[in-house]
Amino acid sequence: MAWAEKRGNSERPWRVKYMGGKLTRSGFATKQEALDWGRVQEAEARARRWNDPRKGDITVAQWIIEWSQGQDLAETTVQNYTYMIRAFILPHFGDRALSSLDALEIQAWEKGIRARGYAPSVAAKARSVFGTILGDAETAKRLASNPARKRRGRGRQDIHAAEDAEESLWLTEFEVLSAAERASMISGRPDEFVEIVLRAYTGMRGGEIRGLERKYCKLGSIRVECQLREVDGVFIKAPPKHNSRRTIPLPPFLTALMSDHVKRVPRGKCDCHGNDYVFRAQGGPHLGRTNFANRYFRPAVDGLPVPYKDRPRLPLLVNDQGRLVIRRGRVSREWMEDRAVACWRPLVEGATPHDLRHSHKTWMIGDGVPQVAQYERLGHKMAGIDRIYSHVAPEFRQQLLDGMQKRWERSLRARARKGPSSVPVLQALLEPYLGPWELSSQIPPIGGATILTMQTAQAV
Incomplete structure (x- = not known):
């Protein structure tokens, strides 16, 4: 049975003893607050749901050291986690006890990262990493719940909509x-x-x-x-x-x-x-x-x-x-x-090399390639029952290859209409599509000006 006692004259002088007096907790403003807290702990223990609050006294920095020793992750994942921990988590929460963390405070911390000029995806990634770390603390009985867990559908949806719009780049x-x-x-x-x-x-x-x-x-x-x-x-x-x-x-x-x-x-x-x-x-x-x-x-x-x-x-x-x-x-x-x-004029401003993979997916959709062949081509795995019952027939692969060959030939014909290339490997590919060349004046001589000549091609 829990009981409370007053110690000193501070603003929060009450201490509670619980679990038969074996454990204590200080820092309560009133006697009733101390008793309520102790009785909740004993009720949780009887229901076999109790977490020893003393385990949550470890700081975030100490827990990250302990947590990292049990992780078996890919090198790139370790690199990403290390950056998020060093740049965002430790500077703000490093010296805080796990038990002192609050969900509203973590939400404000994520908002603050965006306010400092970082992309919304960076702030979301930092919170995701922190949520993973605190989730393992919950599993280890150091926390009763994970304060960094974010419920689905919460937060500003316009931020996520903007991120989705940025992922739509692809090339013809x-x-x-x-x-x-x-x-x-x-x-x-x-x-x-x-x-x-x-x-x-x-x-x-x-x-x-x-x-x-x-x-x-x-x-x-x-x-x-x-x-x-x-x-x-x-x-x-x-x-x-x-x-x-x-x-x-x-x-x-x-x-x-x-x-x-x-x-x-x-x-x-x-x-x-x-x-x-x-x-x-x-x-x-x-x-x-x-x-x-x-x-x-x-x-x-x-x-x-x-x-x-x-x-x-x-x-x-x-x-x-x-x-x-x-x-x-x-x-x-x-x-x-x-x-x-x-x-040079811009082709697709802001495109990255990874957008070539997006382009390939888009081309396969445009050529009507069955989805199962698309998944195989990109190294993805289908989900659900389709993964068991869908198979890549030889004609699916042939349809894919035929579509890619037609796209390549179409691009060469379009390029040939612009003339020869200074890149030898491309010029050799353009030869079958190039006809005879001629020099033609584009600007008539005026006042003794030099005649400008331009090469033009007759593409076939």
Whole structure:
């Protein structure tokens, strides 16, 4: 039976003894408040639902150390959790006892992260990680309930609607071809052209592209067996996401393109894994996710270099031979503009390399490919009864390949109408679609001005 006693003259002087006097709790303002609290503890103990409140006296920082020792997570997940804990959770709650946490306080903390200029997805991720940590504290009987748990449907729905709208980017087949051509012009080699086309026409993830070994490139197919995860600048070989090992059939054009690429890339094993990878960085074995996007893909689709400190984002310039005018040494913008005749227009501003995977999914839907074949292609698993009763028939795969081949040929015809390419690998592909060339004046001479000439093509 619980009983209370007054100790001292502070604002909260009452202490309760409960569990036969074996346990005590101080800090109550009135005698009745102390008794009520002690009786609730004894009732919970009789119902076998009682959590020893002393276990909740551990601080959040101490519990995270204890909690992390029992986690078995992927390297990228550990990296994400570590960032959220270090940047958001520990600065605000690190020295707080678990038992002192309040749901309204955590809700205000999440709102404060957004108010500091972070994206709503970052704030939601921080709360999700905190909820996972406190959920395990609840399981370990250190908390009676999880104050970071967020009920479904609560919160501002307009924030989530805005996030969904940002995920709708995808590229047409002609935009993919143009982005691949531009990326190759930036890098000065065909590897980036082949990689972007491969991503768009297979739906492979970036880590799967980086981890593609020569031995898994067969004539007419690619075997996805592993991926290279980038964790703090270190590349770790791991199974594909969700263990989605699969064989991806290739349309005829991509079979020839990959065959030429594998022959062109010299054999060689990287020092970190001892494997012969098909796609490598210039001067190094691997190119990171951010480096590929910032150096090649985003400038290609935006027509502008990526933002960097206070550097102005000026359009990328092209000379009269269709080649990119690249700043070499300490040359001025005026020097570059004197040698340029045009600049790149944006293709799909804000697109990322992962949007090529979205594009592939969109293309399959447009070509009427059955859903079960779409899931197999992307390495997803169907849910429910469809997973058991749906199978990929050979004609489904053939329908998919035929659709991809038609899209590729359509993009080449559209590109041929714009003339030849300065990228050798693309120019060889355009040859069957290009007719004779002629020089025609577009501006008549006025007052002794030089006659400007422009090359035009007759596409077939």
